[in-house]
Amino acid sequence: MSLNRILTVSGLFALMLFAGDPVWAAGAIEGEVTKQPVNLSAISMFVVFVCITLGITYWAARRTKSAKDFYTAGGGITGFQNGLAIAGDYMSAATLLGLSGLVFAKGYDGFVYSIGFLVGWPIILFMMAERLRNLGKFTFADICSFRLQQTPIRSLAASGALSVVVLYLIAQMVGAGKLIQLLFGLDYAYAVVLVGIMMMVYVTFGGMIATTWVQIIKACLLLFGGTFMVIMALSQFGFNFEALATKATEVHKSGISLMAPGGLLADPVSAISLGLALMFGTAGLPHILMRFFTVTDAKEARKSVFYATGFIGYFFMVVCTMGLCAIVIVGTDSSFYDAAGKLLGGGNMAAMHLAKAVGGDLFFGFISAVAFATILAVVSGLALAGASAISHDLYASVFKKGKATEQQEIRVSRIATICLGLLAIVLGIAFEKQNIAFMVGLAFGIAGSANFPVLILSMYWKGLTTRGAFIGGFIGLLTALALVILSPTIWVSIFGFEEAIFPYKHPALFSMTTAFLAIYVFSKLDNSEQARKEAELFDSQSVRSQTGVGAEGASAH
Amino acid sequence: MSEHIYERIKKDPRFSDLQKRRGRFALILSIIVLTVYYGFIMVVAFAPEKLATPLAEGMTTSVGIPIGAAIIVLAWLSTGIYVRRANSEFDTLNKQIVEDASK
Numbered sequence: 236m237s238l239n240r241i242l243t244v245s246g247l248f249a250l251m252l253f254a255g256d257p258v259w260a261a262g263a264i265e266g267e268v269t270k271q272p273v274n275l276s277a278i279s280m281f282v283v284f285v286c287i288t289l290g291i292t293y294w295a296a297r298r299t300k301s302a303k304d305f306y307t308a309g310g311g312i313t314g315f316q317n318g319l320a321i322a323g324d325y326m327s328a329a330t331l332l333g334l335s336g337l338v339f340a341k342g343y344d345g346f347v348y349s350i351g352f353l354v355g356w357p358i359i360l361f362m363m364a365e366r367l368r369n370l371g372k373f374t375f376a377d378i379c380s381f382r383l384q385q386t387p388i389r390s391l392a393a394s395g396a397l398s399v400v401v402l403y404l405i406a407q408m409v410g411a412g413k414l415i416q417l418l419f420g421l422d423y424a425y426a427v428v429l430v431g432i433m434m435m436v437y438v439t440f441g442g443m444i445a446t447t448w449v450q451i452i453k454a455c456l457l458l459f460g461g462t463f464m465v466i467m468a469l470s471q472f473g474f475n476f477e478a479l480a481t482k483a484t485e486v487h488k489s490g491i492s493l494m495a496p497g498g499l500l501a502d503p504v505s506a507i508s509l510g511l512a513l514m515f516g517t518a519g520l521p522h523i524l525m526r527f528f529t530v531t532d533a534k535e536a537r538k539s540v541f542y543a544t545g546f547i548g549y550f551f552m553v554v555c556t557m558g559l560c561a562i563v564i565v566g567t568d569s570s571f572y573d574a575a576g577k578l579l580g581g582g583n584m585a586a587m588h589l590a591k592a593v594g595g596d597l598f599f600g601f602i603s604a605v606a607f608a609t610i611l612a613v614v615s616g617l618a619l620a621g622a623s624a625i626s627h628d629l630y631a632s633v634f635k636k637g638k639a640t641e642q643q644e645i646r647v648s649r650i651a652t653i654c655l656g657l658l659a660i661v662l663g664i665a666f667e668k669q670n671i672a673f674m675v676g677l678a679f680g681i682a683g684s685a686n687f688p689v690l691i692l693s694m695y696w697k698g699l700t701t702r703g704a705f706i707g708g709f710i711g712l713l714t715a716l717a718l719v720i721l722s723p724t725i726w727v728s729i730f731g732f733e734e735a736i737f738p739y740k741h742p743a744l745f746s747m748t749t750a751f752l753a754i755y756v757f758s759k760l761d762n763s764e765q766a767r768k769e770a771e772l773f774d775s776q777s778v779r780s781q782t783g784v785g786a787e788g789a790s791a792h
Numbered sequence: 793m794s795e796h797i798y799e800r801i802k803k804d805p806r807f808s809d810l811q812k813r814r815g816r817f818a819l820i821l822s823i824i825v826l827t828v829y830y831g832f833i834m835v836v837a838f839a840p841e842k843l844a845t846p847l848a849e850g851m852t853t854s855v856g857i858p859i860g861a862a863i864i865v866l867a868w869l870s871t872g873i874y875v876r877r878a879n880s881e882f883d884t885l886n887k888q889i890v891e892d893a894s895k
Contacts, residue, residue, distance in 0.1 A: 343843070346860045347836055354829045354863070357870045361818035365878070480852040494854035495844030496836045503837045510833055534879050541871045548864040775798040781811060782890050784797055 273420035276600030277607075281419070284452075284608045288437065291448045295441035302641045303787075305442035305648060306373040306623050307528040310787060314535035316451060318542025321526050323450030325352075325543070326457055326550050327613050328606040329410060332583040334551065338558025339566070339585035342483075342493030345558055349551035353544065355514035360540040363518060365533035366694050366780040372787050374620075375524040375686065376628045379693045382772035384701040384765070385637070388689075389628040391708045395685040396521035396628075398712065400621035401662075402678040404614060404655070408663025409671050411610040417580050418587065418603040427663040434614045435656035438622065439649045443529060446615045453612040456605045458546065461553045464586075464602070467593035468560035483562040493562075505739050512743035516679030519687030522620035533783050554586070561585040564592050618655050625651035673724040676741065680715035684746035688754055694780060696758075697773040700766040703758025711750025718742035800893040807889050814882050821870050832863055 299305050312320070330352075338345035370378040376392030408427050415426035437445045472479040484491050517523060530536050565571050565588040571579055578584060587606075591599040626648035631639040639647075689708045692699045719725060721737035739745075758766075779785050801807050835842055843856030 343854075343856055343860075346857070347833075350829070350832070350860055350863050354825060354867050357825045357867050357874075358822055360871050360874060361822045476857075477851060477853050480857075484852050491852070492844070494852065495856055496840035503834070506833050506837045507830070510830065534883060537875045537878055541868075541875045544868045544871045548868045552861060552864060774802055775795065778798040778801050778807070781814070782801060782807075782886055784801065784890055784893075 274418060274600060274603060276597055277419055277603035278600075280600050280604035281607050284456075284604055285433065288445070288449050288452065288608075288611075291452075292437050292441035292445040295444035295448065298444055299440075299442045302373070302627075302644050304444065305645050306525075306619075306627065308443040308447050310529060311531060312447060312529040312535075314530060314538025315542055316447070317526060317530050317535065317539035319454045319546065320447045320450040320529075321523070321539060321543035322546035322550070323452075323454030323457075323612055324523060324526065324616050325547050326454065326609075328414060328609040330550070331457065331461070331554060331606065331609070332414075332586055334554045335558040335561060335586035335589075336583040338555050339561045340582055341497055342487070342489060342559070342562075343495050344497050346555050347496055349555055351510055351513045353548050353551060355517040356540055356544040356547070358514060359518050360537060360544075362691065363694070364527060364536045364540050365783075367524060367527040368530060368533045368536035369780045369783045369786040370694070370776065371524075371528045373525075373528060373627045374623050375521060375690055376624070376632075379689050379704065380632075381693065382769050382776050383693065383699070383704060385632050387701055387705040389632045391689065391705050392686065393624040393628040393633075395519070395681060395689075395708065395712060396624040397621055399519075399521055399678045399682050399686070400617050400624070400655070401658070402674045402681075404617050404621075404659045405662045405666055406671050406674040406678070407610060407614050407617065408659050409666050409669075411607075411614070412663060412667065414606060414610070417584070418606060423667055424664055428660055430610060430614060431656045431660035431663070433611050434618050434659070435653050437611070437615045438618045438652045438656075443525075443619060446612075446619050447529060449608075449615055450612045453605070453608045454546065457609060458550060460590075460602050460605050461550060461557065463598070464590055464593060465553050465556050465560065468557065468564060468589060471560075471564065471593075479556075479559060479563065483559050486567050487562050493559075502739075504744065505741055508739055508741035508744035511747060512676070512679045512683050512741050515687045515747065516683035516743065519682030519685070519690065520678075521624065521682075521686065522616040524686075524690075525616075525620050525623065528787070531788075532786070557586055557589060561589040565589050568592060614659070618652050618659075621655045622648040622651040625655075670729055673719055673722075673729075676724065677715065677719045680719055680742050680746055681712055683743050684715040684750045685709070685712035688747065688750040692751075692754055697770050698758050699754065700758045700761040700763075700769055702761040702763070702766070703754045703756075706757045707750055707752075707754030710753040711746060714749045715742050715746040718746055797890075797893045801889055804889050804893065806885060810882060810885050810889065814878065817877060818874065821874055825867060825870055828863060828866060832859070 298309075301309075303309055334345055334349055337348060367375070367378065370381055374392070374396070376389045376396070379392050380388040408430060411430045412423040412427040415421050415429075416423050419426070421429075437449055469479065472482065480494065484493050487493050489497070526539070527536050530539055565578075565585055568588075571588045571592075573579055579588070587599065587602060590602040594601075626644050630647045631637065631644045635643075685708050688711055689704045693704065718737050719742055721735060722740055722742065723735040723738070724740055726732050726735045726737075843854060843859065845855045847853045847855055847858065
């Protein structure tokens with residue numbers, strides 16, 4: 236999430252928010268970057284990571300026999316492992332770079348964002364975690380279509396899931412290409428192809444088992460690297476936060492206002508809309524939801540959120556401290572600036588420069604390799620979520636009407652993974668010079684306005700009908716899309732119109748409300764026999780969702 | 793397959809009790825987290841200078857720093873509190889209900 240997957244999400248999202256700001260426009264993911272000299276220590280450490288993960292993929296491939304192994308790692312992951320994997324999904328390279336860069340440039344505002352990225356997790360736990368585990372099998376569409384008609388609901392859920400996955404993948408690919416160009420000195424196209432191929436290998440051969448372990452390893456590397464960097468940096472201030480704060484406010488151009496919000500969220504409509512998008516968008520991301528099906532039972536599902544929230548919260552605090560340390564250590568060192576007084580590589584490179592300043596070339600290489608590993612883990616999770624929407628929802632349920640064999644379904648998901656990988660490579664190259672800042676925001680908007688309302692209402696509202704969910708879900712999807720196109724991010728920044736038709740950058744407040752209203756109205760208007768049958772099934776669903784009776788168990792090994 | 797068990801569970805008064813207690817607990821915790829977060833966002837939007845107050849006379853660190861950190865810690869603790877109660881008290885009750893219904 237970043238928000239890594241969320242991730243990666245969070246950093247990218249922050250980038251999107253600041254697309255109009257020159258500091259952000261010059262970031263690692265936005266705008267032009269210059270290729271750096273080939274970085275050998277980073278490349279060799281990355282090669283070590285690739286070898287280890289390929290070894291894991293080989294091991295995972297031999298254990299991946301059934302569809303259950305492929306989609307959910309056999310359902311036998313523990314809460315702790317899944318917590319780390321979720322954290323690995325949510326904390327991305329863009330979190331590390333974008334968030335530290337935001338603190339480096341704006342101080343406290345960066346901290347405000349990191350809090351927004353975290354508070355969705357408790358809500359996911361309280362409202363959804365155990366029900367997801369008790370009702371779901373392979374995809375979140377399993378839950379939405381539990382008592383509703385398979386064909387329309389799975390088509391809707393797959394459209395939502397695939398839109399989110401593709402938008403996200405493009406943003407990741409473009410980000411990866413630029414980042415790798417900067418850190419490793421590789422060509423953009425090579426970097427994109429490399430990421431795409433690695434992703435296809437992990438997912439096609441190792442399925443969810445390999446993806447989970449790549450995410451766990453990456454989360455550990457990121458937590459270790461971040462902690463080490465902050466300890467080294469803080470040691471320069473005698474581990475005294477006040478000393479660091481004093482020094483930072485002395486050298487930064489904003490001075491003491493670093494220590495308070497700087498008006499980035501001054502407009503309450505945008506603030507609330509952003510808060511909603513972060514909170515409920517996270518709860519509608521297919522690759523995040525999928526992680527809840529990998530654990531043994533509801534108990535472990537709950538535990539995984541507890542561990543994930545702890546790791547993510549800790550990491551955000553580490554990254555914000557990193558940004559503050561970079562103000563003093565990087566900001567006062569002219570060797571990190573070019574002749575024009577700009578930070579080398581752009582505003583998002585603050586954390587990388589800090590790594591070099593406190594840990595030397597070897598540690599810089601290590602952090603670069605971790606950043607690359609992070610992207611791989613994120614795109615793998617995305618590819619798996621997209622492939623499962625194609626094979627499990629569209630192929631097995633919609634086209635084959637549930638008559639596909641397990642082996643056919645796995646074969647289709649492998650083919651789908653390869654197609655998604657090729658698509659990601661092609662789009663990644665095609666979008667190199669495009670402004671992609673809106674994509675993650677749009678992905679969150681769709682997740683929060685189409686996937687989330689249908690999912691949550693299917694769990695909690697007896698009156699939800701197929702017609703209501705189908706029409707309302709698509710209205711939510713299209714509203715989010717339309718509002719983003721009409722917002723300043725696309726209408727002004729990309730189409731070049733003078734003024735945006737929709738004045739806010741974040742559509743969630745409006746598109747989510749529209750979706751819920753539409754689902755409610757169309758469900759209420761639905762008096763069909765089918766609707767009555769669906770309502771009758773609600774009680775059994777509700778008992779299952781809360782007690783776990785009849786829920787998918789873990790497979791034997 | 794599990795239909796008859798569902799019927800029995802539904803009729804068990806302990807199930808509606810569990811449902812009520814767990815739902816209430818989740819709701820209270822959600823309200824606490826949402827109030828704290830949106831309260832914080834409202835201060836950020838309308839009264840940012842409040843967060844700029846120095847922690848103590850002559851200090852640079854503002855009250856906003858520990859407040860922000862406290863929200864992160866609170867979010868994490870709230871998940872811990874929920875998991876503790878749900879995985880012990882609620883799950884024990886749940887297990888009894890399911891076992892009795894499966895007899």
